[in-house]
Amino acid sequence: MPRFAYVNGRYVRHADAAVHIEDRGYQFADGVYEVCEIRDGLLIDERRHIDRLERSLAELRIPKPMSRAALGVVLRELVRRNHVVDGLVYLQVTRGVAPRNHPFPAEGTPPALVVTARSVSRAYADHHAEEGVAAISVPDNRWDRVDIKTVSLLPNVLAKQAARDAGVYEAWFYDADGNVTEGSSTNAWIVTGDGVLVTRPAEHGILRGITRTVLLDVAARLGIKVEERKFSLEEAKGAREAFITGATTIVTPITKIDDRVIGNGAPGSVATELRKAFHDFAERSPRWSHG
Numbered sequence: 001m002p003r004f005a006y007v008n009g010r011y012v013r014h015a016d017a018a019v020h021i022e023d024r025g026y027q028f029a030d031g032v033y034e035v036c037e038i039r040d041g042l043l044i045d046e047r048r049h050i051d052r053l054e055r056s057l058a059e060l061r062i063p064k065p066m067s068r069a070a071l072g073v074v075l076r077e078l079v080r081r082n083h084v085v086d087g088l089v090y091l092q093v094t095r096g097v098a099p100r101n102h103p104f105p106a107e108g109t110p111p112a113l114v115v116t117a118r119s120v121s122r123a124y125a126d127h128h129a130e131e132g133v134a135a136i137s138v139p140d141n142r143w144d145r146v147d148i149k150t151v152s153l154l155p156n157v158l159a160k161q162a163a164r165d166a167g168v169y170e171a172w173f174y175d176a177d178g179n180v181t182e183g184s185s186t187n188a189w190i191v192t193g194d195g196v197l198v199t200r201p202a203e204h205g206i207l208r209g210i211t212r213t214v215l216l217d218v219a220a221r222l223g224i225k226v227e228e229r230k231f232s233l234e235e236a237k238g239a240r241e242a243f244i245t246g247a248t249t250i251v252t253p254i255t256k257i258d259d260r261v262i263g264n265g266a267p268g269s270v271a272t273e274l275r276k277a278f279h280d281f282a283e284r285s286p287r288w289s290h291g
């Protein structure tokens with residue numbers, strides 16, 4: 001079955017999809033992206049993802065490639081053409097194509113939009129969640145604006161590879177004060193000895209994850225006490241539970257950080273409860289875009 005991608009106005013076969021060599025995303029990482037979960041053929045939390053996309057674009061002064069309504073149509077059409085039931089849709093907007101030169105290109109240069117969609121087995125993610133995964137810690141060496149979801153992900157790539165080289169799933173960044181910021185592609189959470197859910201405030205130093213935002217709501221509705229505050233790597237290692245969140249991982253327990261086992265080494269009850277409840281609270285977008 002052929003796969004399709006959307007590239008600058010056209011649905012093309014995935015195998016043939018290409019952008020220009022002078023796309024600023026390719027040359028300068030001058031672009032932003034979003035990853036949205038597809039579940040039962042529906043987009044999860046589309047509204048929040050598109051809100052964040054628009055914020056990222058505004059922060060970098062990249063024009064919107066199209067209206068929300070039109071983007072909604074493209075996302076759905078791509079999910080449909082690729083027969084994705086469970087998986088993800090990836091969308092990327094760059095500052096467009098122009099002769100390589102650092103300043104912004106001429107006014108009116110259209111931003112470039114690429115969208116892909118692919119199936120991911122639900123069983124695969126569930127398996128990780130049931131077993132729990134391990135993480136290593138690495139110093140956070142990223143720039144100051146990690147609140148913008150830019151495609152400039154080299155430190156994240158190197159951190160994730162360090163995790164893979166260590167035979168584990170994720171890498172947790174820690175800042176100069178020894179506080180955990182976030183994972184290389186996830187937000188970081190712990191549960192303290194007295195059952196309080198802790199995650200770093202999203203004002204500075206992390207991406208405001210959509211899964212994170214929804215999960216704060218889920219926790220409140222389940223009556224779980226939450227503190228948005230910084231926590232150190234040491235506190236995390238001594239926590240009752242630790243877990244990560246993201247559009248592709250939802251809630252995935254961390255059972256080991258570096259050489260320290262977390263809790264009793266098995267996924268914790270809070271993480272498990274939150275994972276179970278997540279999709280009762282996340283927004284499922286209708287099959288048709290209302291814009």
Ligand code: PDD
Binds near residue numbers: 035
């Ligand atoms: N990553 N922090 C970072 C650095 C991320 O890259 C992500 C998402 C998150 C979680 O955000 P959300 O809950 O909105 O997915 C936190 C995506 C999935 C990726 O790069 O593939």
